[in-house]
Amino acid sequence: MAFFKGLRELRKTLQADIQAVFDRDPAARSALEVILTYSGLHALWSHRIAHWFFKRRLLLIARIISQLSRFFTGIEIHPGAKIGRGVFIDHGMGVVIGETCEIGDYVTIYQGVTLGGTGKEKGKRHPTIEDHVLIAAGAKVLGSIRVGRFAKIGAGSVVLREVPPNSTVVGVPGRVVIQDGIRVNNDLDHCNLPDPVAEICRSLSNEISELKKEVAELKRKLKETEEKQGGTTNNDRPALQYIDEK
The missing domain is CATH 2.160.10.10 (Hexapeptide repeat proteins)
Incomplete structure (x- = not known):
């Protein structure tokens, strides 16, 4: 059986x-x-x-x-x-x-x-x-x-x-x-x-894009300030050049 x-x-x-x-x-x-x-x-x-x-x-x-x-x-x-x-x-x-x-x-x-x-x-x-x-x-x-x-x-x-x-x-x-x-x-x-890795990469990419926009806006404001005041920063170097070097 x-x-x-x-x-x-x-x-x-x-x-x-x-x-x-x-x-x-x-x-x-x-x-x-x-x-x-x-x-x-x-x-x-x-x-x-x-x-x-x-x-x-x-x-x-x-x-x-x-x-x-x-x-x-x-x-x-x-x-x-x-x-x-x-x-x-x-x-x-x-x-x-x-x-x-x-x-x-x-x-x-x-x-x-x-x-x-x-x-x-x-x-x-x-x-x-x-x-x-x-x-x-x-x-x-x-x-x-x-x-x-x-x-x-x-x-x-x-x-x-x-x-x-x-x-x-x-x-x-x-x-x-x-x-x-x-x-x-x-x-x-x-x-x-x-895909959690892809989601993290997209999040980082978005954050980098936002940071680039903020830096571009800051450079624009510094340039306007220099044109109005004709001043310099950091040992007589233009502020805009100083930011680019940093």
Whole structure:
């Protein structure tokens, strides 16, 4: 009975993995195409086999399977990682998932993502990704931290701290820019996220523009004063020249 129950669970997991592709990739056309051509799915299924051996302490076989999968797919998943059902690795070249990483159900991961550690510490050293999280291209989530349900991590972000549920994180280091204001859906609109660095640059640019206007106005007033009084400042140098030199 346990054997048949395991087969039923495996079938449900594989079906959820295939359905995840159709739900989140508009380019998917048929189940046969998905099964034969999607490297993210190949890496995921290879990992499920490697993880089965890993749990039974057949570590060498598990690592060989994971390395073969890495060679053919460009996606490196340690056989010790725990991955739920319905996970979608899209254009997964360069994805790295560490040994103690835990990934929940219906997570979306794009190319270049690293779920890694921060050093040579022992024990739980990789992140825990809860259900329905989206991790955009090139993002790095490092250390034994937790990313809450329905969170979004923007492209190129480096996340080193806990991420609350229903939040959006961008930047280096990652900053929470949206939390509980609007529910974050696990969609594909991960390119239209706020950029705190760009906002700071715009603020500095506006401040510089205001300072330039103030300096120009000050120079104008000094010039008018000199023309009226014919005076000089700072050891007989014209005031306007003095400001320019400063």
